[in-house]
Amino acid sequence: MVTKTGLASCMAMVLLVGCKPKEAPSTETPPTTDAVQASAEAPAPAAQAPEAAPAAPVVTVFDITRIPASDKPLPAWPYVVLPAGYHYRDDDLASRSKDLARVPLWTGGQLLWLEGRTFSDSIRSDEGKTFSKFEVRKNLQQAIEALGGARIGERSYDEAVYEANEKVLDDFRQEFDRIRDAYWYNADADTYVIRRADKAIWVVVHVRNDDGGIxxxxxxxxxxxR
Structure with missing residues (x-):
């Protein structure tokens, strides 16, 4: 037989259990299967690419066969007659000639080295004649083209070509000092070639505002x- 005291104790325990606060539901949403799979398949961060090396100078091989051959009569050596009112610095042209030398020729895309006969000197205006850069360039172009020559460039090589050949170019510029400014990089320099049946004749001209070289x-x- 249940006493009143025992009944009161049971009712107190039931009330305590019923009054226990419920745990708050979680607000976090569990990841879906697709999200887990996408995370697993995500690529790892790409490694930083190394800096690209400087591009090598582009070499365009010069094709002499694209220049028409000429059989027009040539004046006496050094073949190029200056316009009226201008003269070479030295009267003795033989002193400015070499029977055999090795010289560079810039074709616009390739640095050729030629072994052969050479002449080099400065171009000056006569007494009382004002030097004209335009006049000298125009008249020399007409004179060389009249011999069957073709102009293949109006500028020298760039800095990369110069640095790749610095030692030999500096040696040449010291030996051929009267045309040396045509062999600095990014310089004004007219380059012509006259193709003959058995040889090639090259003419390099550099003209400033008050003098020039050839x-x-x-x-x-x-x-x-090929």
Whole structure:
């Protein structure tokens, strides 16, 4: 038989259990299967690419066969006659000639080295004649083209070509000092070639506002491009 005291104790325990606060539901949403799979398949961060090396100078092989051959009569060596009112610095042209020398020729995309006969000197205006850069360049172009020559460039090589050949170019510039400014990089320099049946004649002209320089070089025909 249950006493009143025992009944009171049971009712107190039931009330305590019923009054226990419920745990708050979690607000976090569990990841879905697709999200877990996408996270697993995500690529790892890419490693930083190393800096690209400087591009090497582009070499365009010069093709002499694209220049029409000329059989027009040539004046006496050094072949190039200056316009009226101008003269070479030295009257003795033989002193400015070499029977055999090795000289560089810039074709616009390739640095060729020719072994052959050369002439180089400064260009000056006569007494009482004002030097004109435009006049000298125009008249020399007409004179060389009249011999069957073609102008293949109006600028020298860039800095990368110069640095790749610095030692030999500096040696040349010291030996051929009257045309040396045509062989600095990014310089004004007219380069002509006259293709003959058995040889090539090259003319390099550099003209400033008050004087200029010229080099004539003749030697074997360069091999045709392949």
């Amino acid at each position: 080099m004539v070089a003749e030697g074997p025909l360069p091999p045709p491009a």
